Amino acid sequence: MDLFEYQGKQFFAQYGMPISAGEVVFSVDEALAAAERLGTPVMVKSQVLTGGRGKLGGIKFAPDMDAVREHATNILGLDIKGHIVERLWIEAASDIAEEYYMSFTLDRAAKKHLGMLSAEGGMDIEEVAASTPEKISKIWVDPVDGLTDEVAAQWVDGANLNPDAREGAIAIAKQLYASYTEGDADLVEINPLILTPEGKVHVLDSKVTLDVNAEFRHADYAQFDETQTRDEREEAAHAKGLQYVGLDGTVGVIANGAGLAMSTLDVINQVGGKPANFLDIGGGANADVMSSALQVINDDKNVKSIFINIFGGITRGEEVANGILEAMKRVKIDSPIVIRLDGTNADEGRAILAPELNDMLMMETTMLDAARKASELAAG
Amino acid sequence: MAIFVDENTKVIYQGLTGRQGSYYGGLNAEYGTQVVAGTHPKKAGTDVNGVPVYASVAEAVEATGATASCIFIPAPGVKDAVMEAAEGGIKFIVAITEGVPAHDEAWFFNKLKRDHPDVQLLGPNCPGIISPGKCNIGITAGHIAKPGGPVGIVSRSGTLTYQALYELQQKDIGVTTCVGIGGDPVPGTSFIDCLAAFEADPETKAIMMIGEIGGSAEEEAAEYIKNHVTKPVSSYVAGVTAPPGKKMGHAGAIVSGGKGTADAKMEALRDAGVKVGLNPTEAGELMAEIVAGL
Incomplete structure (x- = not known):
């Protein structure tokens, strides 16, 4: 879960x-009131969950109230890499002598925490890492x-920071x-x-990604979750507890297991189709889960066909088949469904599904054939 | 032969008294796995379908001589459960639980390495391990795996592990051991651990490896295969077409900044002489060709 800059700073502040x-403000008037309280000069900073805000006009220095009004007006509603700016962080401006970079993340290969520190801050650290790696001081910390x-x-x-910066x-x-x-x-x-x-x-500045798996021991995560930007489809799926990622194709996908769901996207692309989403319904495939999944897919107006790809492990084929049929009674489906079970x-x-097959419910035995069928149907 | 577990492996179930633990513990026992004990701090002296429950892993090990454990404890308790198993004398720990915080995983991985270097942890967030016909620890459906050999399977993804087993069974190809290492950021057992074990196992003649986007485990495995594995390998990497920056279910399955893409992984594997399929079926077919030529 990615935090906005201001949330990240509040998170940092808890550690001193x-x-x-x-x-944080949502309108020009609020921005002016905030600047009044803080005292100019201030920075007017767009709050979006993407990088490169500065280059795209999303961060401005405001020496006086007129500048606050001007920048707040321009930045609110600005499209930054597909993210529309809805909130601003108005911050007391700082005088800068030098800019550094500092971070911690997990090095999955080393299985230790990697700290990176550089005197070359304020720019894209990946560029520093690529062109002048010697300018990044690295440590691997055993947890x-x-x-x-x-x-x-x-x-x-x-x-090699400025000696004045050492203690701080x-x-x-x-x-950190x-x-x-x-x-x-x-x-x-x-x-x-x-x-x-x-x-x-x-x-x-701050960039913080929290591990949602640890939510059980952090009551404050809930407030961050409330401000997550998801598209409508993702919001609906999230509310139903489904693992869903919206994509921009026309073949709706329902699969059990993240690997199989990813594999399903691969196969659809291989046969010339375009998946509309990634949706993992987990190990089971009962009527409740299947209904929720079909509802979310069906509400996506781009979807022209639906590919249900289920591999029964512990869950048996007849349970899956009955789950699908029951779900179809509960949800009215607008697009043809292709099942691979x-x-x-x-x-x-398959024997349970056989008598129910028609031009809105089809079945194929292999993943590839089912992907072809669903892609053809989506193409019209 | 099988790797890590076989018909002589005695297994303790941490969380046997819970819904998941009793269900899968029961299925594993039915399969023929030596399910010898469960643990629960407050339910010592009771039993689950005839399997005795002890207060701690140490007591269960003392009473049964078990060397393996399977963890079905909810995520918040996994860190303690893993350490309890290692300190109680268990040598092979299978943690099925998903949703374990990454910081816990990083901590107990390094703690085990330092204080219990002879302990092998599998998972968390994995389907477990099956040596078909001998031992099944975890949530794999036993009947989709054909016993025998000559193929060893290692996979980062749950359902694709089953898919791989099934593809081979449909082609009447047996499996020595199938290890689901899980897709989390700090897996206890890596591809390389399994590749080394399969390479050393005389009954395993070929290896099937199922990878996934994100991280660099497949690239490291490719490097290892190039230098240390003489047996033929077929592979599939899921997520060829996953858009960058999107998290696809698994904690591990995320592509960032062009690193960890399926293309890069497949290229590294091909470069190491691995036969790479573009979907699980193709990887199965490639393995069938390999087995036919053995």
């Missing part, structure tokens, strides 16, 4: 990291040991690591981390 005073004072100091020294950077490194582990984040990133002319190290007791399941 220095952030600027600011307010059992955690980040010790000694290692934090070595890490910071390895990045070490303190923030420890706080604490936020990452205790807060159950997949990623915590500060870019830029700044050194002010007064010699203070300060957090000027395989695995445990597939023959029994």
Whole structure:
């Protein structure tokens, strides 16, 4: 779960990291009122869950109230890589002497936490990593040991920051690591981390991704979940507890298991079709789950055909078949369905479906044939 | 021979008294797995369908001589359950539970490596392991696997693991062991662990590997195959057409910034001499060709 910049900063603040005073607003009037309280100059920053806001006009410096009005007016409603700006973060402006980069994430290959720190902050760190990797100081932290004072100091020294930033950077490194582990984040990133002319190290931006698997021990995750931007289809699926990702094709997909669902997308693409979604209904395929899934797919106006791809493991073919038929009684389906049912007791399941087949409910024995059929139907 | 588990493996079920644990523990026992005990701190002295329940793993190991355990504990308790198993003397831990926080996984992976280097953890978030005809630990439907050999299977995805077993069964090809390593960010057992075990197993003559987008496990496996595996390998990588930046169900299945794409993985595998299919059926057909030529 990705956080907005201001949420990330509030998350960081819980661990003692220095952030600027600011307010989140939804209108020009609110922006002006916030700037009045904070005192100009301020930064007017679009809050969207994508990178590269600055380059696309989503972050502006406002020296006075007229500039606040102008920038807030321009940025609200702005389209940043498909994200429409609905909220702004109005923040007290900072004087910047130097810009750094600091982050922690999991290195899956090393199976340790990877810390990256660079004196070359404020720009795309992947570019720094690609062109001048020596400018990134890296540490691999064993989760059992955690980040010790000694290692934090070595890490910071390895990045060749301005000596004035040393103490502040070490303190923030420890706080950032604490936020990452205790807060159950997949990623915590500060870019830029700044050194002010007064010699203070300060957090000027945030990028935080939280691990939703850890929600059970973080009551504050719920408030972040409320502001997640999902398209309408994803919102409906999320409410029904389905693993759904909206795509822009015409073949609706229902499969059991994430791997099989991904594989289904692959096969549809291979035969020239375009999947409308990824939808994993999990291990079982009972009537309740199937009804919810069919409802979500059917509400997608782009869908022209539906491919139900079920592999029965523990769940037997006849249970799957009965689940599909029961679901079809509950949900009125507008597009033809192609079913591929395989695995445990597939023959029994197919026998149950056989008498119900017509031009709105078809069956194929293999994944490839079913994908071809569904793609042809979607093409018209 | 099978890898990791066989007909002599005695298994404890942590969470046997729960709904999932009792259901799959029962199915595993029916399959012929030596399901010797369950654990529950407050239900010692009771039994589940005749399988005795002990208060702790240590007590269950003491009483039964079990060497493997299977965890059906809800996600918040998995970290403690894994450590309890290792400290109680278990050498092969299968954690089925999905939704375990990544920080817990990273922690107990490194803790086991340091304090219990002889313990092999499989999972979390995996279907388990089956040595067909001998031992089935986890949630795989036993009857979709043909016993014998010559193929060993290792897979990152649950349903595609079943698909792979089934494709081979349909072609009358037997399997020595099928290991579902799971799609989480820090899997206890890696592709490489399984490739090494299959390479060392005389009855396994060929290996089928099912990968998935995200991370770099397939690329690392390809490098390992190139240098250390002499047996033929067929493979399939799911998610060829998954759009970048979208999380597809598994914690592991996400593509970011062009890294971890299916294309890059397939290229690395082909470069290592692996026969790569574009869908699970094709990977099965490729394996059938390999087996026919053995």
